[in-house]
Amino acid sequence: MKYMLIMRDTQEAFEASQKVDFEEIINAMGAYNESLAKAGVLAGVEGLAPASEGFVVDFASEPPIVTDGPYGETHELFNGFWILEVSSKEEAIEWASRAPLGPGSKLEVRRIPTAEEAFADYADNEYVKKSRPSDAS
């Protein structure tokens, strides 16, 4: 089963991390990612550019409003993610707990269901049917 580890850092943690030698962070993250890869569980990993250079598209009005900068007032910025292919929720917990993160950082961990599972109750939906062709002619 697949899990997504969503990294959320407070602005304080982000600023603190910028005071640390960046090479230390690279080494710690590199070692962690390598341990995931060597265990055969790493299905994807990306870090994101600073939220300040991102933008938000808000659908409150028509047309939607585009605002430069981070999402809302949030104190916990979304800074990167891992996708792990593991055999249990407990294994996901174990791996997540080993991430080289400190105070001010949190990992939100979410399971990624298979398409089959996610749309099990909507098998008759036109788009679900289209994505699962049943005629093998």
Added chain:
Amino acid sequence: MSDLQRTIEAVWRIESARIVASLAKMTGDLGQAEDLAQEALVDALNQWPEASVPHNAAAWLTAVAKRKAIDGWRRKERLDQRYRAIAHALAESTQDDWQPIDDDVVRLVFTACHPVLSREVQVTLTLRVVAGLTTQEIARLLLLPVTTVQQRIVRAKKTLSAAQVPFETPEPNEWGARLSAVLGVVYLLFTEGYAATSGERWIRTELANEALRLGRVLAGLLPHEPEVHGLVALMELQASRFAARVAADGTPILLTNQNRAEWDHMQIQRGRAALQRADRLGRGRGNYVLQAAIAECHTIAPSVEETDWEQIVLLYETLGRLAPNPVVELNRAVAVSMASGPAAALTIVDQLSTQGELHSSHLLPSVRGELLAQLGRLDEARSELMRAASMAGNAREGEVLRAKAAAL
């Protein structure tokens, strides 16, 4: 199962290969190492509930297992000079000294797939000691009774011990053959999972995922072996089509009719990256790398018509030269029919028929029937397809062939 038990199992899943490997390095006996590790695991279940899971659980388990080994030696009064020295050194060492070594895990992989063991035993032992699965999990994945799995593991340990198989990596002169045995075990697990039949589909996908995980572990352990990356690439690329390959009612969907939007594109990226890693090593393309390259051709094509069939023909030719095989030859014929038309392909298929190696397979008449139909030789095509239908082992496949014949 309690939360603690599940947590311990998760830790075990992550750490067991390295724990068992380092114990086997010490005792020189994989079977004994696995027994010791299992005993330590039982201790953990009994002792951890109050103290909760220790920070470095793997080091704890290894230390406990090592103490058990020393106690065992003492009980057996085998405290000759050699054992005394080892026992002393171990008694001195603390948990913090434990530093698992990848080389030990490499030894573990090669020992679990040692040629004194039969292929089915290699498969079972690999799932047990390398993948860290319980007997129950292995039984479920391989669709076997638990007792059979237990017997296989006991037999494996006895055989290794009786043959005095050293806990070592193979000598350079046997490296190639031993590595291909290891890769063969992993690919066998994958194909068992990949050849899904409807009822067991869910479990079988798990088995294929397990094989992929093992393959990625191997790629981490043996990064300089192109065939390891080739195997990972092949499995990733084939698995990327899992979801699109079977209809909701279990009917297999041929490549031609698959919805390519449904392929797992992240997995495709991983597969292609693994193939590039293999090629970057610059040591030529072996069996798995070539098969992965063929899978890549299919995967990156927007449709069957827009597939680079010439390239696929070339790859099959290379594959056939490397290890002549009638199934590869038949696949080459199919690729030739797509690249240059049915007449050229029929020549290859007819040659295969005279060689007779595939005489019991329905694949040969089924391909031949298709080609004849394309050439407008409908009577011959019909009879070939009907012959194929009567030979097909799978009822559903037989139906499809009969329907094709009837439609001509």
